[in-house]
Amino acid sequence: MPLPAAIFYYMALASVVSALLAVTRKNPVHSMLWVLVLFLHVAGIFLLLDAEFLAAVQVIVYAGAILIFYLFVLMLLDLPDEEARPRFGNHWPFAAAVGLSFAALAWLPRFEAPAAGIIAGDARLGSVREIGLALFGPFALPFELASLILLAAIVGSVVLARRRAAGS
C-alpha cells in the first residue's frame, strides 16, 4: 500500500474510533476532547483531499472556536452529578438501529459514483485562489447571506442568554 493511502486509512480509522468514543463517554469533557481528536483527523483527511483551505478552516473555526465555545459553556454550568446519571435514554437500541440503518443506506451506493470530469474545472483544484474566486464570483450572494446568518445568530444568542432585568 502506498504511503498516502496508508495515512488515509489511519486517519479514517482514528476518526471513526474517536467519534465512537465521543458519543459514548460518560464525562462530557472527555467527550469534547474526543471530538477535538475527530476534528483534527478530519482536517488531515481534508489535506489528503487537496482541500488545504478547508483543512485550515476546520482547525481554526471548528477545533479552535466552536469546540472551545462548547467546552466553555459546559464548564460554566454546574453539573455535579452528571457522571452518576445514565448517559443514554432507555430507547438507545432504537437509536443505534436508526444510526446503523442510515449508515448502511449511505454506504450502499458508495461504488457507483459518477466518473470524474463531468463538470469541467479549468484551474488546479484546492488552490485558495480558486476558492476565493468562486466565493466572490458565483457565490457572492450566498457569502453575504452567510454573514447575515452569523449576525442573526449573534443577536439571537445575546437575546436568549441575557438575564432579564428585574421588573421588566
Added chain:
Amino acid sequence: MIVPVGTIVGLSAVLFGIGVFGFLARRNIILMLVSVEVMLNAVNLSLAGFSQHLEDPRGQVLALFVIAVAAAEAAVGLGLVLALNRNKPGLGVGDLTKLKW
C-alpha cells in the same frame, strides 16, 4: 487521487451514522448538539471528496457555508441551553417536561 471517492463516501456514512446515534441516544443536551457537529463534519467530508473527484471547487465552497451555519447553530443552541439551565438546572432532556400534558 489517493483513495477512490467511494471510500470517502463510506467513511462519511459511518461518521454520520455515529452522529445520528449520539443525537438520538444521549440524554445530555450539550452532547446532543456535539453529535450534530459530528454529523455536519461527515457531510463536509463527503463534500470535499466529491469536490476532488469532480475537480470542481464548488464542493469546498459549500463545505465552507456548512461550517458558517454550524457556527451560527452552535451560538444559538448554546444560548438556548444557558436559558434553559437558568430556569431548570441540569442538562437532561428527560427533565424538560413542562410542555408535556
